[in-house]
Amino acid sequence: MASEQHVREYLAYWFQLGKRLAVRGGEAFLQPRPVIQGDRYSQEFEDCWQQVRSAAAGDCYLEGTNQTIAELLSPAWEVDPCSRCAMPVPVKIQGVADLECPCIDLPGWPNTELPQPRSPISSQAVMEKVRDRLRKSDRQP
DSSP: OOOHHHHHHHHHHHHHTTOOEEEGGGTEEEOOSOSEETTEEOHHHHHHHHHHHSGGGOSOEETTOOOBHHHHTSTTEEEEEOTTTOOEEEEESSSOOOOOOGGGGSTTOSOTTSOOOOOOOOHHHHHHHHHHHHHHHHHOO
């Protein structure tokens, strides 16, 4: 089962590549900008996520896919890296699933010369880990 965190990350990564989220079965589209702000998701992304989780949003799905967000949050699905581009993609746990990655309609993707989409990073936490590793190496003879 895909956790809520995995599904949020799935959306955030694809939003960073310009994909949109269809809401109410495609009546409207959402594309929060920016997706990441500092060490957390942006307020625009959080507002989008809250809208997706509300019943008023109806069927929501990432542009270029067939699985709704509600389906991805069910026990029938997982979110794993694509073997072609390493981006998160929905994978059906049992049965036959569509094997196309949402990147199929992105010209020039994957592009290893561009920065890859990412999750928010706490610079302070990263620096604390570096500091701790340096302290540990100083103590070893």
